[in-house]
Amino acid sequence: MNPFRANAVAETVSQHMKPPVDTKDKILDVAEEIFAEKGYSATSMRTITSRANVNLAAVNYHFGSKAQLYQAVFQRRVAPMNKQRIDMLETLEQKANGNPLALEDILRAFIEPALRASLNPNQGGTNFIRLLGRTHAEPGPEVHDFLPLLYEKVKDRYRSALALTLPELSQEELSWRVHFVIGTIAFTLAGTDALEMIESCRYCDPADIEGIIQRLLPFLQGGLSAPAALTKSTID
């Protein structure tokens, strides 16, 4: 609850007293929690601000609107998570030296940053992961139109790596498979079933995370490496 932001605060404090905990961060933390629990439109700004002990107007002052606050919650978490994903992939690629990567390694590099975030409250914990999974299906343009943009880079990078590993799949076929993979992961992490496993062992048994990977990996691996579908012309 007490972040080490003394330097940053000291720089901006001039004549007014400022609280040690940034109002912006406090709003983001509480918004993340309540959005995850209730969804976007069922969450009121008053619920957020009252639980964060800040003024209602602070949300508009700092973020502009409720919708922009929602986006800010994601920006804070998704950027580092997807950076991890790209870093892990690049490490693998350097080791492979131009050769195709193992399918399992690619999938692990993609999944592990999300699972690590779900274990670490400083990265949003289960709240954020569930929110992330849910947002893929959330209605309203203002709420999920920005997600594809946040995922564009990481999606392209992984699609390229997968294209090397699965040369028999066409570009289009591969795009669909990547879409299915993200969907399966999102649904699994958004659902209560899998998350209850994580949540019940939040501070005790990281092997349970590994357990979910162990279930998910073979399924995704088998799905990705399946032979391509028949063309539509066969049906016509």
Place this chain on the structure above:
Amino acid sequence: MNPFRANAVAETVSQHMKPPVDTKDKILDVAEEIFAEKGYSATSMRTITSRANVNLAAVNYHFGSKAQLYQAVFQRRVAPMNKQRIDMLETLEQKANGNPLALEDILRAFIEPALRASLNPNQGGTNFIRLLGRTHAEPGPEVHDFLPLLYEKVKDRYRSALALTLPELSQEELSWRVHFVIGTIAFTLAGTDALEMIESCRYCDPADIEGIIQRLLPFLQGGLSAPAALTKSTID
């Protein structure tokens, strides 16, 4: 807009005048459309009733509450759809005469009723299918707690059929796989991404759904038939 319900109306009309189009059905049709577009909590009862040209109080009169209206929208569609799924599976099983079914046949029997519903406006069309997919991740107990109950029977029946076809998978492993399959289908049908991937137009040809199935089937088939994960004891 003018359903042929003259008989049904004649039976129930006693002393009050009733319109030829049932108010209940009109509410259900409009509610299905708006819930699919906006989601549950962003949809107001006033929006529904005004677009349906009925009084605001009629929703509470006929359904009890907004949440019960939401459930009624599902009850009307899911029951026949899941009956189709079970009928198709039983037809396959009778032909097979106790032998394991082909994995693709099982998956098609599960997917096709949803596909058919999405093509037929009298079964809800794309509105309902998208709503159905989204509801799996919708927050709020009143909104998606009833879904597992509606799916319990069909899930058990298909799990049994899959157990015969995939005898190398343990019960627990199979439950996870079925969970993943439903998740992938739900995510794909709920997302606008999938439609956008096919065509940029907003009101795409619903027949494109068959194209999605062609992409989905190999992925699910490969995922389901993948070898089981290593046991946890290997990790310890």
Place this chain on the structure above:
DNA sequence: CCTACCGATCGGTAGG
């Protein structure tokens, strides 16, 4: 002119 808010209230709408 800037920052980080405050107390109060705006016009409308929620489910019942």
Place this chain on the structure above:
DNA sequence: CCTACCGATCGGTAGG
């Protein structure tokens, strides 16, 4: 099934 409302709450903004 409609009219007439209720307690409360909605997202957002005024001047200071």
